[in-house]
Amino acid sequence: MRRITGLSNPTVKSLRALRDKKHRRRERRFLAEGLRLLTDARETGHLPAMLAMAEGRERHPLLDALIADVEAADGDVVELSEAALAKITGKDNPQAVCGVFEEFDTALSGIDRKSAPLFLVAQAMRDPGNLGTMLRTADAVGAGGVILIDDCADPFSVEAVRASMGAIFTVPLAQARWEEFRDWLRSGAGQLVAASLRESHDYRKAPYAAPCFVMVGNESRGLPEDYEAECDLRVHMPMLGRADSLNAAVAAAVLGYEVLAAVG
């Protein structure tokens, strides 16, 4: 363990910078915050390259275990002042702890369509909280992965990682342009399904088939028409009120659980 003093120390600056997408892109590393999340990571075989915590913290057996594992793996364990840690995490919490992880490869080739009966697909999902929530749902429904199409929020942002509740470490993740995804999908078995207001099946009685790819669109615009047209199945969910859409992460979950019941 090493001690770092001062707020302008290069390590503090570089950790702080990982809150910015630009820096993450360049460094290909990301931050995960909180003992619970870091413990989830550890339990799934992911140790941070660097672990940072405040000097004045209370001891905790899970934190001790984490420190021991990171040190055993030749990782970097650093102690900072509370002020320096607050600068990194943006939170005034002396119990805070954060870890720096290498980004995972997110090529489509990492997705195995034979590994599960369903997959979740998000198109241009802009809200990192929604994106993390979708990863969390994917874990719950046993999805074989989450595929991010076009310009989605960064799944390695602090907000998305937090909302994923650890699923960022366990759910296979891919990022691709639409054309690339479509070509990959059509190169093997796979049913592409989307919720739609256009002519479509009742989502409770639709002929889902594994491997089923459940796709939801952008928060404001929904799916582009030509993407919807490419789907093998368009389903509609009851919308009994004034609004004509659900929150995107909610739509993915309601449809995901329905598909799980049908083909899981």
Added chain:
Amino acid sequence: MRRITGLSNPTVKSLRALRDKKHRRRERRFLAEGLRLLTDARETGHLPAMLAMAEGRERHPLLDALIADVEAADGDVVELSEAALAKITGKDNPQAVCGVFEEFDTALSGIDRKSAPLFLVAQAMRDPGNLGTMLRTADAVGAGGVILIDDCADPFSVEAVRASMGAIFTVPLAQARWEEFRDWLRSGAGQLVAASLRESHDYRKAPYAAPCFVMVGNESRGLPEDYEAECDLRVHMPMLGRADSLNAAVAAAVLGYEVLAAVG
């Protein structure tokens, strides 16, 4: 329409202050931002007491209609500098517009259990985004209302209002302590249902009965044991991955849609 100049004008200050819960509590007024949200409000018969927008904005027919209606109802329409508006909304968007509304009454007596087959109940839900999303889902499933138990996030916060996508104006909303809610519930017909890890029914085959009250708990702690024990029905949803819970707004939606299919 009146013009306001300067950043320290009392109107600007009082609008800015509505982002704070303390001030909202005292004033019993809340902010809603964006033309879409304000138009939703107008279309459901809710006009702001005050409407504020930037001087340099572009004209828009929906905004013109809104201004006309607010003025016809003797509301206050104000034009501000872009800087003053940015101070209020926290956003650098000269097209921004915001309205100030009177808070609604949120007594339990405003909920009519005969009005719908299902209702959503949140206990100690702390995230305003989750809370707004739940309101939005309640609109979609045709719920007769959302009931907030114990210390929930403020449904009138800017974040909750935004996430509700207008449902704050259309879905009946109540706030109550647990004991008060329980007494009210037991004074008439009503089945209380919660997702649970304890001995419980498969959520796809459970004997739901209208009016059904679907309850979800706090984001970190879930429902207190004694609240769960008070439920008429405990159901479990598949959790096939590492995690043992869903995002609270997601859980409410998956269960809400299931109940809708059974009793709707």
